[in-house]
Amino acid sequence: xxxxxxxxxxxxxxIVQNKVxxxxxxxxxxxxxVSKIVLDGSLTEALDNLDEFSHIIVLYWMHWSTxxxxxxxxxxxxxxxxxxxxxxxxxxxxxxxxxxxxxxLIRRRRNxxxxxxxxxxxxxxxxxxxxxxxxSDSVENANMPSWxxxx
Amino acid sequence: xxxxxxxxxxxxxxIVQNKVxxxxxxxxxxxxxVSKIVLDGSLTEALDNLDEFSHIIVLYWMHWSTxxxxxxxxxxxxxxxxxxxxxxxxxxxxxxxxxxxxxxLIRRRRNxxxxxxxxxxxxxxxxxxxxxxxxSDSVENANMPSWxxxx
Numbered sequence: 001x002x003x004x005x006x007x008x009x010x011x012x013x014x015i016v017q018n019k020v021x022x023x024x025x026x027x028x029x030x031x032x033x034v035s036k037i038v039l040d041g042s043l044t045e046a047l048d049n050l051d052e053f054s055h056i057i058v059l060y061w062m063h064w065s066t067x068x069x070x071x072x073x074x075x076x077x078x079x080x081x082x083x084x085x086x087x088x089x090x091x092x093x094x095x096x097x098x099x100x101x102x103x104x105l106i107r108r109r110r111n112x113x114x115x116x117x118x119x120x121x122x123x124x125x126x127x128x129x130x131x132x133x134x135x136s137d138s139v140e141n142a143n144m145p146s147w148x149x150x151x
Numbered sequence: 152x153x154x155x156x157x158x159x160x161x162x163x164x165x166i167v168q169n170k171v172x173x174x175x176x177x178x179x180x181x182x183x184x185v186s187k188i189v190l191d192g193s194l195t196e197a198l199d200n201l202d203e204f205s206h207i208i209v210l211y212w213m214h215w216s217t218x219x220x221x222x223x224x225x226x227x228x229x230x231x232x233x234x235x236x237x238x239x240x241x242x243x244x245x246x247x248x249x250x251x252x253x254x255x256l257i258r259r260r261r262n263x264x265x266x267x268x269x270x271x272x273x274x275x276x277x278x279x280x281x282x283x284x285x286x287s288d289s290v291e292n293a294n295m296p297s298w299x300x301x302x
Contacts, residue, residue, distance in 0.1 A: 008212055008276065010159040010247050043246070046222045048236035052296035059249060061159055071197045085199035087280045095194070096161050096278045098210060100251060102290055125159065127247045129238045133299060138289035139253055145203035148284060
């Protein structure tokens with residue numbers, strides 16, 4: 001069943017620009033990083049009204065992840081955390097290396113979005129942006145294992 | 152800049168199975184729909200530990216969206232809502248038709264996940280599953296325009 005279906009090829013809609021030129025280690029303070037997302041000029045009007053939202057969801061291609069995908073990983077690459085299935089982690093090294101991050105939208109000027117908290121390095125291809133809608137994107141009282149919050 | 156970058160081709164990791172055989176109209180009660188996500192057998196162990204989370208994020212290919220992508224849309228296809236840029240909507244008809252939904256994980260048995268609330272029709276290719284982590288996936292006090300919550 002796994003395979004490349006017809007038409008499942010992605011187009012970059014834009015590119016990330018920020019000061020992070022290489023993948024930093026685990027624990028990097030992405031929350032403070034301000035990035036620009038420069039969209040293709042043909043898509044400028046497709047961004048209209050997005051700045052009515054304070055937060056957006058960015059989908060991007062984690063192109064810096066080039067190693068073969070493991071079945072199991074230590075979350076955040078930390079050997080003291082349990083070895084878990086790669087789908088139970090947010091490792092960039094997964095069958096389809098698509099990152100999903102919710103970020104604050106600082107401003108939109110024509111085809112350029114300025115955002116805070118995007119954990120993607122300079123040059124990352126962006127494949128989608130969506131408005132963040134709390135009623136469907138957030139869950140109250142979600143449960144998770146204790147290892148996920150270990151700092 | 153828009154274009155197909157080398158290697159940006161998706162592999163289906165699994166397929167949605169549920170009772171919804173065609174795209175229903177706006178307002179369909181997806182929240183109650185229970186779906187199975189049947190992963191390729193080679194990825195079974197990559198699901199280990201995922202059931203320690205109550206909720207997961209599913210990325211899927213909205214293959215039922217075959218019309219040319221518009222620049223502007225009426226959210227939910229409702230003409231009484233303002234015409235907005237497609238990236239300010241959650242329309243399936245977007246440059247890369249990737250859906251992102253947070254769902255409740257009811258159970259995992261080997262390579263099969265049973266989930267509630269996935270708004271994808273039967274046969275939809277699944278491209279990623281990720282654990283839902285409130286501290287990064289949810290935002291408190293996010294703002295949005297009034298039209299998004301009009302029922």
